[in-house]
Amino acid sequence: MGEGPIPESTRRGNLPPLELYVPEPRYRPGDVVDYSHLPVPPAGQLPRPDESCEAAETWPLTLDMIRVLDEDDRAVGAWNPGLDAETLRRMLRMMALTRAFDDRMYRGQRQGKTSFYMKSVGEEAISVAHAQALARDDMVFPTYRQQGILISRGYPLVEMINQIYSNRADTLKGRQLPVMYSARDYGFFSISGNLATQLPQAVGWGMASAIKGDTRVASAFVGEGSSAEGDFHAAMTFAAVYNAPVVLNLVNNQWAISSFSGFAGAERTTFAARATGYGIAGLRVDGNDALAVYAASRWAADRARANKGPTLIEHFTYRAEGHSTSDDPSAYRSAQEREEWPLGDPIMRLKKHLIALGEWSEEQQEAMDRELVDQVKVATKEAEKNGVLGHGLHHPFHTMFEDVFEELPWHLEEQAAQAIREREIKWPHWKEEGRSDGHD
């Protein structure tokens, strides 16, 4: 027996009106920043379950924070990966190189050498230590802020800069926005400007590796902001269903352009905690602690390789600079946030640890920094020989039509002919760079 249609007035005069909740970050431009609300647990306190544990056993780790480097710059606790000094110095070097590279490329964009750049300042430990923890041939599905992985894997800086300048030596033929690298030979998947799309793809790659009885695993990255996309949930579901050998890294750097992490759900629970609902392992790690990142990444990669399934790692960090060269964070957040960030700077922390071990010194650090600045400068000069973006007309016009399909259908051949005819009119002096015959 139904009640019939809803009567015209359903207002319940005795109930309070509903209210819409819209998150608002604690600090806006000019505000004094106080992070005392943000729990920073002491290093070395959390247990480290075996990599083959039940996913549910990681539940407490998703709500806490794995930290290895303590207040006195020592590596402590069960998660201390016990890396040798040489490995630590290598990680420090790669992190510093990433920062030096970012600095130079950012200035290059400001000088008009290219259209766009994205730095990863403050997030170097996540890329570099993660890369160090993976096997060389594990496949990475990055976002646009994991240049540290490419650098760690020894991809030539000159090639990166060629891409950033879209110059004639750019292996991507000038097609992609700067920093949207692709480096298959370095296990680095083609970066998309569309967010979170790479997550289900990484799961698929891991499934393929399992189908073929391979031993390689996949690792994917996503920002906390874009973890709101449906692709994230598709990836988590597929990873859980097929027990896929994949590490899903969620970089929680607090800001997605002007939207703080609350717009991705951070006010309700941690991002790592989402793993529990899907029945997969989850870890939450101090992303500015290279040793903690290494340890968590290694745990997850080993787990995947042992057929024990996927892991979601939340790397808790801070986006120290703007989203990109097109962004001005002073318009929406307090400049003090960066200064007050309670987890410090990842490079400084690893440096101090090495110094505390007696394996490094301030002088060595300064010398290394100078050397890295030079290394980047040399690479930049080398890349500039291949041109900077400028008018952009560095590649033969026919290349614009290649790779849409494996073979050019008639209509693309016709359009290519049109583009080349236009070139002869618009740019009569154009010739293929590095050639004298103007061959197209």
Added chain:
Amino acid sequence: MVMIEEAAAGVHDAPTRHMNMIEAINDALDIMMGRDDDIVILGEDVGYFGGVFRATAGLQKKYGRNRVFDSPINECGIVGAAVGMAAYGLRPVPEIQFADYIYPGLDQLVSEAARMRYRSAGEFTAPITIRSPFGGGIFGGQTHSQSPEALFTHVAGLKTVIPCTPRDAKGLLIAAIEDNDPVIFFEPKRIYNGPFDGYYDKPSRTWKGHPGGDVPEGYYRIPLGKARIVREGAALTVLSYGTMIHVAEAVLAEKGIDAEIIDLRTLVPLDIEAVEKSVEKTGKCLVIHEATRTSGFGAELVALVQERCFYHLEAPVERVTGFDTPYPHSLEWAYFPGPVRIGEAVDRLMKD
């Protein structure tokens, strides 16, 4: 609500203020939010920050977080939530940060918003206006440059609107918001700050001195489905919209051709009367869009002209478009359907 059509007395005499297209869009949103409490704005970065292109600047401060708010990065959620809000009776105006990022919202748009009126026989409707910057010419690469309008014109139940001046942007956006059906409102971001004639190597212009930058104060609407004759002429009809209107104007002026240039303004519903009238007069038709060619909106226009004006045509209808490739980053100006491509088509049309 009193409707003032553009042609009605009053608007042409209304005092005007110089605005760029962003300011005109912001003004339209402001006026409409002031008139109608049911209008809400949601989207990525639209709140405190006021949008990455600043189209919603100041609106959260003025109307509160209950009516202007940031959203999670989830276009499916943005559109889906707007459908639900509309079902309640609100009139959401969501922003999709770049048209290139609209695809995760496609199911909600195509299968839900577009068909809501039809499948519920009018019980539920989706009076939603989705604003999104589109088009290239800013070295944005393939994920910040696309012109996907034809994907939406192909969907039964969606209206598609594209302004080409600040003045039109304001009046069309107001009409789109008042429309009781879902409207895709694509904003040509290359001309946010000034008209663009296709000569990328010349200094950029602002809207200052362009009549389209003189925007009437207050409320006015430009009805959907009404084209604008940008320039009257007898030699040739140009059908276009958005950025390409300005490029066409420059090319035809340069060639000294007495062309009739029609800014379609609304692709669906199309002002077929204006198209027919002009083509019947000139006997020649050139269709221009920046979007890729195959199955582009130009194909629809060419088919319509052929179906309805065949016996008036003195030459095959010409179509100038972007190429059928992803929008390239560095070869942007080789890709862009600029003065040379348009000029060649005009020459072919005018050779007899």
